[in-house]
Amino acid sequence: MNVLPKMTPLRWGIAGALIVLLELVNRLAGVGMSLVLTEMLILALFASSLNLLMSYGHMVSFGHAAYFGLGAYGFTLAVARFDVPVELAVFIGPIVAGLGGLVFGALCVRLTEIYFAMLTLACAQITFTVLFQWYDFTGGDTGITGFMNPRFGLTEQNFMTLVLVVLVLCLFAMAWIVKSPLGLSIRSVGQDRWRAEALGLAPRRVQLTVFVIASVFAGIAGTLFAVFQGSAFPDYAGLGFTLDALIMVVLGGLNSFWGGLVGAVILVQLEHWVLMVTSHWELMLGLAVLVLVLVLPQGVVSVAGRLSNMLGLGRKK
Amino acid sequence: MLFLIASGLTLIFGVSRIVNFAHGSLYMLGAFFTYALVPLIAPGTVGGFFASVLLAGLGVAAIGLIFEVIALRRVYGAPELMQLIITVALVLIIRDVVRWIWGPNSLSVPMPDAFMGALLIGDNYFPIFPFVIFGAGLAVMLVMVGVIRFTRAGILLRAGTDDRGMAALLGVNEKLIFSSVFAVGALLAGIAGGLAAPYGDVNYLLDTTVIVTAFIVVVIGGLGNLYGAFAAAMLVGITKALGILYFPRLSMVLIFLIMAAVLLARSLGRQGGPSR
Amino acid sequence: MKEHSLLSVRGVRKTFGQFVALNNVDFDLPAGEKHALIGPNGAGKSTFIACIAGQLPGVEGTVLFKGEEVTAAAPVDLARRGIGRTFQISRAFLDMSAMENMTSAFVIANGAWASLRRSVLANAEDSARSMLETVGLGDHAGSRVADLSLGDRKRLEFGMALANDPDLLLLDEPTAGMSIKERHHLMDLVAARIDETGKTLLFVEHDIDVVLKIATRVTVMVRGAVLAAGTPAEIAENEEVQAVYLGGHH
Numbered sequence: 001m002n003v004l005p006k007m008t009p010l011r012w013g014i015a016g017a018l019i020v021l022l023e024l025v026n027r028l029a030g031v032g033m034s035l036v037l038t039e040m041l042i043l044a045l046f047a048s049s050l051n052l053l054m055s056y057g058h059m060v061s062f063g064h065a066a067y068f069g070l071g072a073y074g075f076t077l078a079v080a081r082f083d084v085p086v087e088l089a090v091f092i093g094p095i096v097a098g099l100g101g102l103v104f105g106a107l108c109v110r111l112t113e114i115y116f117a118m119l120t121l122a123c124a125q126i127t128f129t130v131l132f133q134w135y136d137f138t139g140g141d142t143g144i145t146g147f148m149n150p151r152f153g154l155t156e157q158n159f160m161t162l163v164l165v166v167l168v169l170c171l172f173a174m175a176w177i178v179k180s181p182l183g184l185s186i187r188s189v190g191q192d193r194w195r196a197e198a199l200g201l202a203p204r205r206v207q208l209t210v211f212v213i214a215s216v217f218a219g220i221a222g223t224l225f226a227v228f229q230g231s232a233f234p235d236y237a238g239l240g241f242t243l244d245a246l247i248m249v250v251l252g253g254l255n256s257f258w259g260g261l262v263g264a265v266i267l268v269q270l271e272h273w274v275l276m277v278t279s280h281w282e283l284m285l286g287l288a289v290l291v292l293v294l295v296l297p298q299g300v301v302s303v304a305g306r307l308s309n310m311l312g313l314g315r316k317k
Numbered sequence: 318m319l320f321l322i323a324s325g326l327t328l329i330f331g332v333s334r335i336v337n338f339a340h341g342s343l344y345m346l347g348a349f350f351t352y353a354l355v356p357l358i359a360p361g362t363v364g365g366f367f368a369s370v371l372l373a374g375l376g377v378a379a380i381g382l383i384f385e386v387i388a389l390r391r392v393y394g395a396p397e398l399m400q401l402i403i404t405v406a407l408v409l410i411i412r413d414v415v416r417w418i419w420g421p422n423s424l425s426v427p428m429p430d431a432f433m434g435a436l437l438i439g440d441n442y443f444p445i446f447p448f449v450i451f452g453a454g455l456a457v458m459l460v461m462v463g464v465i466r467f468t469r470a471g472i473l474l475r476a477g478t479d480d481r482g483m484a485a486l487l488g489v490n491e492k493l494i495f496s497s498v499f500a501v502g503a504l505l506a507g508i509a510g511g512l513a514a515p516y517g518d519v520n521y522l523l524d525t526t527v528i529v530t531a532f533i534v535v536v537i538g539g540l541g542n543l544y545g546a547f548a549a550a551m552l553v554g555i556t557k558a559l560g561i562l563y564f565p566r567l568s569m570v571l572i573f574l575i576m577a578a579v580l581l582a583r584s585l586g587r588q589g590g591p592s593r
Numbered sequence: 594m595k596e597h598s599l600l601s602v603r604g605v606r607k608t609f610g611q612f613v614a615l616n617n618v619d620f621d622l623p624a625g626e627k628h629a630l631i632g633p634n635g636a637g638k639s640t641f642i643a644c645i646a647g648q649l650p651g652v653e654g655t656v657l658f659k660g661e662e663v664t665a666a667a668p669v670d671l672a673r674r675g676i677g678r679t680f681q682i683s684r685a686f687l688d689m690s691a692m693e694n695m696t697s698a699f700v701i702a703n704g705a706w707a708s709l710r711r712s713v714l715a716n717a718e719d720s721a722r723s724m725l726e727t728v729g730l731g732d733h734a735g736s737r738v739a740d741l742s743l744g745d746r747k748r749l750e751f752g753m754a755l756a757n758d759p760d761l762l763l764l765d766e767p768t769a770g771m772s773i774k775e776r777h778h779l780m781d782l783v784a785a786r787i788d789e790t791g792k793t794l795l796f797v798e799h800d801i802d803v804v805l806k807i808a809t810r811v812t813v814m815v816r817g818a819v820l821a822a823g824t825p826a827e828i829a830e831n832e833e834v835q836a837v838y839l840g841g842h843h
Contacts, residue, residue: 060398110581114336114397118536119580122573125529129569181714185706188697191686198646198680200672200757201701209707239525243338243405250402255688280417286409290388293403 019168026160034156040268041163042224045170046241047248047260049217052174055255056183057210058190059109062117063124064245066104067215069237071097071222073131073138076232080147081137090223097219098212100127105211109204112193124242131234143233150230163224170217171261177213178257186210247289320550321454321512322527323534324461325505327546328498330535335389335400335499339407341528343503346411347377347510348519349419352426355514370511374504381503385496412524426514450512457505458547533576539583598657599624599761599793605644605654607637614640616817617654624760627787627794629808629825631801633837636814638797639681642765645795646678647671658761677759679750681766681797685738691749692734695721695756702757720756728752728782744775751783762787764796768803776800780807805829813837 026034050064074096078089104123131138151159185206188196193203226232252263274284326340350373358365392399538545602620615637630638644652647668656664686694699717728748768776784807787794798804805825812822813834821831
């Protein structure tokens with residue numbers, strides 16, 4: 001089990017080196033690559049927020065994109081409809097997502113397992129439908145565009161650096177939560193809610209807490225995405241984004257802190273390179289997922305873990 | 318109509334506990350196959366249309382069967398999430414292949430001439446075709462109930478649904494049952510897609526619209542519950558129709574609200590912990 | 594009677610469909626007792642424990658704990674009022690280490706489940722470490738629960754149930770599936786802790802030797818009702834009980 005991110009000095013070194021490497025690629029590989037990296041990092045944050053819910057709370061959500069979308073629209077609507085300054089609006093996005101998570105989560109945590117998943121799906125589709133059909137306010141399927149300079153008017157490279165910083169900060173925050181008493185409570189309820197209950201822990205309250213936390217992080221990702229694109233579309237809250245996030249978490253590896261991150265890297269890089277060769281990206285992704293799940297049910301992180309064990313990069317067990 | 322899709326989904330879930338995200342894709346395949354077949358088999362006639370639909374359904378069933386044998390069979394013991402992700406992979410594959418073959422634009426399937434007319438009921442004219450679909454759906458429902466009630470296959474099926482371990486003990490070939498159930502579910506989805514093809518646009522985005530609606534019906538009806546699915550399909554269909562009539566923008570929201578309410582109401586009946 | 598009882602049960606009845614699992618059970622448990630619940634399979638012992646622990650819906654009758662009605666109370670509420678329990682089937686958190694399990698119990702007991710502070714965690718870990726020593730798991734702190742033996746798991750769970758210092762401890766067949774040696778080891782430990790703290794114990798047990806050794810009072814249940822109650826010696830002499838046990842089991 002490597003549920004908890006254990007940071008040995010060596011691992012700190014690797015993490016630091018990776019960050020530096022990302023930044024170097026960003027600066028040297030041209031604008032196109034910077035855009036790819038930015039999207040990758042934003043999706044990594046989104047997938048990590050879902051991973052928090054799934055790997056620790058053992059709650060499988062089929063509707064996590066709702067909070068990504070709420071983050072994007074919270075920000076966008078604040079700027080476009082209420083003339084909130086951009087600097088302030090970036091905080092409104094995550095707050096709106098968190099509130100959405102609070103309302104929907106309060107309903108969803110009343111159910112467990114597949115029924116929980118189905119209710120999250122329903123909540124997400126409600127969000128999507130409202131965004132899609134409320135033309136006067138949300139612009140419907142034409143979305144909202146042109147309300148601000150994309151990327152705050154920063155260059156592609158500088159914006160990618162900003163996103164990188166935000167991602168690292170968010171990962172620190174998530175790691176802190178996971179290792180805290182709250183993290184322990186979340187895992188306890190995820191493992192066996194009845195046991196937790198008998199110890200005096202109210203499972204639903206814990207589940208709602210982690211649901212809201214995951215929603216806020218998803219909202220941060222959504223806000224960043226809206227800034228990145230300079231626009232917001234109902235699709236941000238749609239089933240497609242939810243499925244992408246699920247695939248990322250499973251590809252990267254469930255029950256691992258890094259699962260969402262690794263999955264996002266794989267997905268976005270794969271897409272980038274596959275599209276250069278063939279336009280049949282979805283076909284390739286589908287086949288890749290099929291093969292990976294059948295061959296590596298534990299996800300890619302498990303292989304990395306085994307490799308590092310073999311190489312003596314000593315994760316003590 | 319909805320029932321056809323939902324019954325396949327609920328059947329698969331009931332027996333093999335798999336949430337088949339690709340069900341909408343199978344439906345879509347049925348529609349496209351029908352599109353391809355209709356011009357070939359006695360175009361314009363009722364018989365040709367139904368033959369096309371049936372053939373399309375069988376084609377979809379074959380694809381479902383292949384998929385089950387190659388991929389799904391290996392993960393029955395795995396966590397639900399893995400099974401789900403595999404069906405999602407199938408969604409992506411089918412969508413891309415469909416777009417590859419038939420292109421991204423909406424196609425339309427010509428309706429058999431005999432169904433073009435309208436019936437006069439009271440003072441209003443009603444188009445015939447919805448009645449045809451409804452009748453076909455009802456017929457399939459009756460056939461299925463008959464099979465489940467009275468044949469050996471049905472008995473095995475029910476055994477498998479009620480208690481898998483027990484069924485295995487009785488010497489039931491689980492693999493065979495799972496495979497055939499998946500194929501039958503795919504067949505139903507394919508037929509549904511084919512029947513509905515002349516009704517609206519046929520395009521590669523059908524899969525998600527359909528799967529979400531199908532999930533709603535299945536959940537409202539109770540996962541794995543065939544009769545529940547029938548009742549829920551009626552409920553959702555009527556709600557949708559009325560919703561579109563009175564407050565068009567909110568009709569989908571209304572349906573999701575019903576689903577949420579049903580889920581929550583049912584959860585109240587399932588409170589309390591394990592007894593030991 | 595009520596004033597002296599830590600736990601007082603009146604007319605508790607629970608049915609599953611047509612089947613009457615508990616039929617108007619009256620039961621009093623004075624503080625400080627080590628009370629054993631015995632009876633043949635299906636007598637309703639586990640159902641009775643589950644009723645007290647708030648785990649079953651639709652229980653008729655009243656349950657008073659410390660003189661307050663707790664009949665329909667939720668398990669969480671009961672835990673906070675001072676009822677600790679273990680389950681018949683081991684229910685520790687399997688994918689977490691023994692240490693994490695115990696720490697989690699103390700975090701919850703300290704009412705700090707939502708804390709983000711490292712210091713809170715460190716405090717809980719100290720308490721957890723000493724509790725692991727107490728139940729004899731000091732050497733297994735880092736082991737995953739899934740890798741522990743059944744006996745170790747049961748001792749872990751017992752330690753977790755003690756974390757919030759419960760006034761009443763409910764153990765549902767704590768020794769099921771254990772060897773005779775492990776059984777006595779665990780129950781000696783339990784008895785020693787109870788004697789030390791002066792708390793109250795109610796446990797379901799099939800092994801009569803263990804019951805006679807540990808319990809200060811015994812209640813015999815048959816077919817959802819109380820057949821007899823008394824000291825271990827009285828129960829051992831009771832002819833009705835002998836008839837049930839000899840007639841029903843052999």
